[in-house]
Amino acid sequence: MTAPLPLLLRAVPHLRHHTTLPATVCSLVRRPSYTTTAADPPHPIKTDDDKPPSSTKRHPPRNPKWVNDPDYRKWKDKEAEILLDIDPTTLLIKDILHSGRYMDGEQLTSTDQKLVVDKLLAYHPHSEDKIGCGIDSIMVDRHPQFRNSRCLFVVRTDGVWIDFSYQKCIRAYIRQKYPSYAEKFIKEHYKRSSS
Numbered sequence: 001m002t003a004p005l006p007l008l009l010r011a012v013p014h015l016r017h018h019t020t021l022p023a024t025v026c027s028l029v030r031r032p033s034y035t036t037t038a039a040d041p042p043h044p045i046k047t048d049d050d051k052p053p054s055s056t057k058r059h060p061p062r063n064p065k066w067v068n069d070p071d072y073r074k075w076k077d078k079e080a081e082i083l084l085d086i087d088p089t090t091l092l093i094k095d096i097l098h099s100g101r102y103m104d105g106e107q108l109t110s111t112d113q114k115l116v117v118d119k120l121l122a123y124h125p126h127s128e129d130k131i132g133c134g135i136d137s138i139m140v141d142r143h144p145q146f147r148n149s150r151c152l153f154v155v156r157t158d159g160v161w162i163d164f165s166y167q168k169c170i171r172a173y174i175r176q177k178y179p180s181y182a183e184k185f186i187k188e189h190y191k192r193s194s195s
Helices: 005-011 023-028 070-098 110-119 127-131 166-177 182-189
Strands: 135-142 150-156 161-164
Touching: 070 110, 070 150, 070 166, 070 182, 110 135, 110 166, 127 150, 161 166, 166 182
Parallel strands: none
Antiparallel strands: 135 150, 150 161
16 A cells, blocks of 8 residues: 555655655655556546636625625726726826926926816816916926925916816816716725815
């Protein structure tokens, strides 16, 4: 039943110099089990180790509500749609503010400015007050109260410049385009859900 010691030592080269094998090492060395009949050659017996990786199995969702509640499924689909809609704008703004592309006090390029005005500022709850007499440019600078934060500013044609929150713009956009789902989405994806 057990393999002769020289054969076992040839199979396990680093153990050749030991005359006895510890019990833990012996338990690690496994011999395959075979079943034979007179007509068939030996075939290995299937063990749990021979099963395909469990990653090929489909696991049930962790939250059974996902499967059984059509409203929840509808919400998750709408949530994905909203994220797909706003992600390009959010990523652009984060790149403008945090990538080092723009220095403090620097104006945006005409392409970036057009996107910011069309995709964000147009939806700000107080966009008319922010724009005032007209937009000269959009720039990036430090927030006057929170010096560690960078934000966007409207530089008006009268020389006044005023900051605006891109998150307020995005929240207003979501409320306008997805009114039935806006508050739930904002509550789940934005820390501050101010108006």
